[in-house]
Amino acid sequence: MTPTRYIVLALGIIISLHFILTFSHEGYGQSTSLFRWTESSPKPFAQISDNYDTNTSQPIRKAKATFVILARNGDLNGVLSSMKQMEDRFNNKFHYPYVFLNEQPFTEEFKKLTSEITTAPVFYGLIPKDDWYQPNWIDEEKATNARKKMEAESVIYGVFHIVTCVVSTPGYVRQRFTVSLLEYQATIPTLWETTKSIFLQVYISVKALTLKVEFMEEHPEHVHKNNAMGFLSPDGGSGFISSLLSSLEQFRDRQS
Structure with a gap:
């Protein structure tokens, strides 16, 4: 056989194997499909089930709310x-x-695809550099050493850098909040006693749960054996495993 015939034979075998694998292996067929390369939009939903409960009632009223997404x-x-x-x-x-925030301008592809997936209004905001990055007056060497120390001591969230995002939106005021019902002394050693006392005196949910624990101790006959206290607190009410942490802001309409 001439070299040309060997080449033709090899190509024929390769093409035959390709079609056999395409029809016998779904994953191979999808990864080599021409449609995969000609489609303009990405397909990130392949692993998300489309089975969900649609038997829900129509909303009676709407809250004044929005989805704020930092991406x-x-x-x-x-x-x-x-x-x-x-x-x-x-x-x-x-x-x-939806309100999307970024410290860099969103690309046209990002805007196009996120706006096409919903019929709701979509807005895109640019966070000013001074509001996004750490201030210049921060002692970075000291801050880095503190983060490394917390990481070495396995302090939860010790190496997280939470940035407060400031968005100048007419008609809204910023309301900062960071509430943690389970905290560690190593995280804020200089403010520990003050913070703990504030939680006990001011935060209603903590106070209510504390009173409930006291009631359970005084009246054990009313405590169901299968109660959920073990889920709420790992130590009988002295600490709590729930937390609400926010790196963003909560907005309130001045006119509401």
Whole structure:
């Protein structure tokens, strides 16, 4: 056989194997499909089930609310995945708007795909550099050493750098909040006693749960053997495993 015939024979074998694998292995067929390369939009939803409960009532009224999403352009697939689930199961009825924030301008692809996946209004905001990055007056060497120390001592969230995002939106005021019902002394050693006393005196939920623990101790006959205290607190009420942490802001309409 001439070299040309060997080449033709080899190509024929390769093409035959390709078609056999395409029809016998779904994963191979999807990964080599021409449609996969010609489609303009990404497909991040392959692993998300479309089975969900649609037997829900229509909303009677809407709250004054929005979805505020802090994301970068590289987070597009994850954002689309989250939006699909939210739209399928909830927001297709309520149409709450989305507000995307980034310290860099969003790409046209990001805007196009996130706006196409919902019928709700979508807004895109740019966070000023001074509001995003650590202030210049911070002693970075001292801050780095403190983070490393907390990491070495296994302090929960010790190496997280939480940035407060300031958005100048007319008609809104900022209301900062960071509430933690389970905290560690190593995190804020200089403010520990003060913070702990504030939780006990001011935070209503903590106070209510503390009173409930005292009631349970005084009246054990009313405590069901299968109660949920073990889920709420690992030490009988002295500490709590729930937490509400926010790196963003809560907005309130001045006119409301």
